[in-house]
Amino acid sequence: MTPPRRQPARRRTAVLGREAVLATVPVAVAALLAAAGPAAAGTTGASGAGDPYFPLSGNGGYHVGHYDLTLRYDTAARHLDGKAVLTARATQRLTRFDLDLTGLKVTSVTVDRTTAAFRRAGQELVVTPRHALRAGQQFRVTVAYHGTPKPVTDPDGSADGWIPTDDGAFVAGEPQGAMTWFPANSHPQDKSSYDFTLTVPKGCTAVANGVLLGQHTAHGRTTYRWRETQPMAAYLATATIGTFDVERYTTRDGIQVYNAVDPREARAAAPVLKKLPSVLAWESRLFGPYPFRAAGSIVDHAPNVGYALETQTRPVYDSAPDLSTLVHENAHQWFGDSVSLTAWKDIWLNEGFATYAEWLYAEQHGGDRAQKTFDALYARPASDALWAYPPGDPGSGGKIFGTPVYARGAMTLHELRKAVGDEDFFRILRAWADGHRGGHGTTAQFVRLAEQTSGKRLGGLFSTWLYTKGKPNRA
Template sequence: MGTACSDPAPHTEAGARARIGAAGAGDRLFPALGNGGYDVAHYDLTLHYVPETNHLSGTAIITARATQNLARFNLDFAGLKVRGARVNGTGARFAREENELTLTPAKTVEDGETFQATVAYSGTPRMIEDADGSVEGWIETDDGSTALGQPAGSMTWFPGNHHPSDKAAYDIRITVPKDEDGDPYDVLSNGELVEEEDKGDRVGSHWRSREPMASYLANISVGYFEIIKDRTDDGLPVHIAVDPDEAEEAADVADLVPEIVAWASERFGPYPFSSTGAVVDHLPDLGYALETQTKPYFDSAPEESLLVHELAHQWFGNSVTPREWKDMWLNEGFANYAEWLWEEEQGGRTVQETFESFYDGTHAESDGIWDFPPADPPSAARVSDSPVYGRGAMVLHKVRQAVGDKTFFTILRTWTRQHRHGNADTGQFIALCEQKSGKDLTELFETWLYAEGKPAAT
């Protein structure tokens, strides 16, 4: 561990505060996540992972712009041992306290300056158990591992500004030794495969995400997969990886992914990334899927509706990302509503019938949807509970009924265009709905999005 940090002698207490990056992004639900004083533009991660021992070593080069003078600043980082740190090529002092890594550069980083922070680290990456009993972080599988980051798990395998408000481009290079039989592991990550190199006793992969990505959407999956490479009718690269144990049940995934992407593009606007795909692993005890950018991760062969849900997130959540976790309904309500639309268009229940089944409590996923307002989760532990999903989708259906189909889908396409690759919040969505419809929708949103309890039937 490095020596404890200390500040240059400030002229005033206020001056000292202005020169220290905040240890948190100010999120009400996750106050310790993220950091202040800088904005990350790019992560360059060079990793070496040994599946047999679950050992990870890495070097992270973080390119960022200072938003204030920085005598020191923080990175979110959990578990792994820091071997050394540099800022702009010069050694920096570092200190650890719980999940905060504090760097003190040899020279103050000036406001507006683009700088690089380099951190070398190694150890056994940890898995985090959340308050609801689910797990995230670096998770071992039966033939390798996967890294899942919602909401904070990515800090278990690389240091960074781990709040969704600070999105960045990524280059992820990972080298993995071949197994005892001399066979290579497959390695998947976000974006496009730039290079894959057989180095004799190991294999190196380089994945690049040019479009900005929130860190909770970053993924590495290591194991044995059947790889399917294709292109959509529009020429978009498709990269799908399926665990052999799931191959039979997941046989339709390769056909469904481009079909769903085309369907969603017509309704929500152009697909926002340079490639698409999916990772279907064999980790059935995990209990959830995640919308990891460009390649949603599934713990087993997904049902069609779940595939729709995670691919819809590429627009809602991945490209247009909430500024704070309290606005999670902008992710999940929209992805749930995509499921409703898809089911109706495949000849199943109409969207109105699905809405009514949630309202009367007969839908299998309707338990607890009136526990709290979708836009106001009471705690971090409940940010992914059913009101955010089911009632969030109900809000959208009420908007659609109020403004009409043409205006509603114009709102969705405008939303994904205006905030493409950026961040947005609930207030901006409400303003857009009122702007495009020319209506005062205050009562609708107060009733369905913000009010406690079940609204009266209308």
């Protein structure tokens, strides 16, 4: 994500200018069990995944392996009809469990084709199956729902989730907006594969994640079928709808690219999107092979949104992006999408890395050297917003997308680069992306990887740059 424009560091420019195993269901289940805490010992799934920043995001007691979402959206009436089929596995005995869903009317819930009782409690859809679920049991939940989806307002004041536009919807769910358009286990700890069947008025395009399987038009409506087979956090799912010009091609590396551009943004977007293959190739050389089968861009005309988001395989932009934003959001495909957070306090692992990718790109393409960018930032006075709080645990509220997370997070990586040298630094980045591919990572794991790779003790460096309040002293 790029930071909201109304904040000092804008989303457009962000700043100036093998330790873990691969993700598998058991890894995800272990994370959820740990998050569920004491509730895991009972028969009721926890109402949250245990994240202190967003206590009700996600749920305990189960892992969703796959979402099959069938949506029909009327752009004129702004009405959504939805059916979500979740294939899940219980991580404990369950007599009741929650899903995250807000603002839409639920008409029926079944568990393994048997009608289940349900009730609403704030953002929780509380489901009581007719028969208790055994620990380890695979089950299927089907939820039928409809209504007028509306975004939630995040602590920083930005809209998040299903955001209506003049010709459809801009759908960007970080950090908690997935629940505005489908029932979910909505925390990055729980990653799943997805199928989307999206029906919209003829003339509109509906763009989701992954590969386009097909489309057909009948009776004045067009249906698009998309599939993302790689594990994906719910906040990275999209179903953006609008009047788009579509471009499709395959890169030399076999990546299927799908670009959807609002005609009002086409002229400004064209020269930047033209660089997407070279940006992906450059990032692949630095970070390792691109982690997905598909790539692309959704360039909407959504002037009231104020940000872009790294929706998996296909970032969504509220307007034509500049090159730095394109680099930033696609760097997230490695750092944030493929390698996901286990807790929102570690958001610097997403935003600091994507911001530093901007610095590296500029450095290697005729722009300022990363050291110059670092020095300009460090020259800011101690009273500057850059030093307002430490990026390693920024706190709840509107801080996770603030300047320190992006800029000081990138500065942390630059200090690491200076401490270990370029050879080890880029080995660390590649090992991080490869060793946690499709899974999760924590700051502690990254620090251990950096120390093991370089043979140096780096605890002081990370303590200073990630966790010290105020402006750090330079070494």
